[in-house]
Amino acid sequence: MKVIRRSEGPVAVVQLNDPDRRNAISLEMVSDLKRVLASVADEPDVRALVVTGRGDTFCSGADRGVLREADERSLRAIYDAFVLVRDFPLPTIAAVNGPAVGAGLNLALACDVRIAGASAVFDSRFVHIPIHPGGGHTWMLHRATDAQVVAATVMFGTPLDAEEAVRVGLAWQCVDDAELLGTATSMARRVANVPRSLLTSIKRTTRDVPELSTHSEATEVELARQLASIDTDAYRHGIAAAR
Missing domain, CATH: 3.90.226.10 (2-enoyl-CoA Hydratase; Chain A, domain 1)
Incomplete structure (x- = not known):
């Protein structure tokens, strides 16, 4: 091999x-x-x-x-x-x-x-x-x-x-x-306990945003993916634990 x-x-x-x-x-x-x-x-x-x-x-x-x-x-x-x-x-x-x-x-x-x-x-x-x-x-x-x-x-x-x-x-x-x-x-x-779906989303964003022209465009891309990450059990459990 x-x-x-x-x-x-x-x-x-x-x-x-x-x-x-x-x-x-x-x-x-x-x-x-x-x-x-x-x-x-x-x-x-x-x-x-x-x-x-x-x-x-x-x-x-x-x-x-x-x-x-x-x-x-x-x-x-x-x-x-x-x-x-x-x-x-x-x-x-x-x-x-x-x-x-x-x-x-x-x-x-x-x-x-x-x-x-x-x-x-x-x-x-x-x-x-x-x-x-x-x-x-x-x-x-x-x-x-x-x-x-x-x-x-x-x-x-x-x-x-x-x-x-x-x-x-x-x-x-x-x-x-x-x-x-x-x-x-x-x-x-360091990312051992991060949800896999969040890691893949963040990586995709780091590759996508450099190709954008404006801050506003980047904000819209991040907002959509941030809202998706908020609507997860992992996020809700994390916020509860932080409290």
Whole structure:
């Protein structure tokens, strides 16, 4: 299995499992990842997902075999995996242990939050192969950082270490490698008792509102979903307990 998962209570930890190849993304790994994500999405007790790599590398990018034989079909198969992670209905955290390169950086970017181990490196690398970026690479980077960071990392191929990634907004925090997975799962457990339907609604809103043009539009979207959350037993029980 190129992707394995385990449960940490309400947290599903999904791990790329090809350390001898530095967790390079192969078509087999993509197939395993899609299967695992579909399984986790159907588990009612799961509240959050943590994605990480086995060994000392988060993901070294696309497997060389994929790159040698790259065509539209194989590239789309890999890109579909990034979209599935980004569109996963529950909150996601990338625990970036070591380099996240090219397609591996895409996988980290597809998560809602990135926590970097001290050895993490965020490396676009496409320009040095050389190949045009793909998989929504520039789109996700623009939403995580700003135009200058995108230019420096994508056009000039400048890698960022963990602390630099935090400084430019690409990662939420930097922690010691030994504390990385524990920090990520601890953060994920904060939503252990939040209703699943509320988490999916909030995540959908965080993705929808940046595309809106005005405060009024955002207010209307939030109001409709807030009213729906009020009309639940979980809300009524929470208010009663607070009193």
